[in-house]
Amino acid sequence: MILLTTNIVFPRRTFLDSYDTCAQYTDPPTALGFWIALERCTPENGALSFLPGSHLTSPITKRFVRLPGGGTGFEQLVPSQVQIPHQTGKYILEACNPGDLVLIHGSVLHKSERNTSPHTRFAYTFHMIDSPPYALYDNKNWLQPTLAMPFPHVLDTPNTVIDTGVAAEA
Numbered sequence: 001m002i003l004l005t006t007n008i009v010f011p012r013r014t015f016l017d018s019y020d021t022c023a024q025y026t027d028p029p030t031a032l033g034f035w036i037a038l039e040r041c042t043p044e045n046g047a048l049s050f051l052p053g054s055h056l057t058s059p060i061t062k063r064f065v066r067l068p069g070g071g072t073g074f075e076q077l078v079p080s081q082v083q084i085p086h087q088t089g090k091y092i093l094e095a096c097n098p099g100d101l102v103l104i105h106g107s108v109l110h111k112s113e114r115n116t117s118p119h120t121r122f123a124y125t126f127h128m129i130d131s132p133p134y135a136l137y138d139n140k141n142w143l144q145p146t147l148a149m150p151f152p153h154v155l156d157t158p159n160t161v162i163d164t165g166v167a168a169e170a
């Protein structure tokens with residue numbers, strides 16, 4: 001089953017390289033971002049760029065969580081003395097038009113630069129994750145459902161797993 005998490009409209013800001021699994025953590029990771037351009041996105045007004053293949057190579061090193069003392073912040077998953085290999089490669093900028101949908105793998109590194117143009121770059125985004133029995137939403141995540149405001153489910157009941165007898169490719 002899939003459920004919706006957040007709806008955010010981003011106006012103008014810098015968004016440093018990040019991956020969505022860090023904020024919408026499930027076990028196993030299942031976050032999928034739906035990012036819809038509401039206006040033209042260009043190199044000048046902060047179009048998104050992506051590091052190709054990074055969803056296969058970037059380890060989950062931090063989580064965006066509710067802090068025990070209140071508020072939200074990052075929790076480091078690896079001790080500070082452990083050197084995380086720096087992800088190398090060239091980010092590819094994806095210019096797009098109003099109405100374009102960009103599907104963002106939860107583990108791919110992506111970012112957007114500061115809007116230096118006179119044009120806004122509004123986008124609408126939400127995320128979907130799998131829910132039980134396929135994945136568990138972590139109770140440390142910054143965003144938590146409540147009885148009054150549960151996460152909406154796309155399906156009323158989870159899809160049945162059909163055993164086709166064919167092993168999934170690695």
Ligand SMILES: O=C(O)CCC(=O)C(=O)O
Pocket residue numbers: 010015020033035048104110111112123125126
């Ligand atoms: O629009 C942006 O600049 C960042 C959006 C983003 O990273 C996301 O939706 O996952």
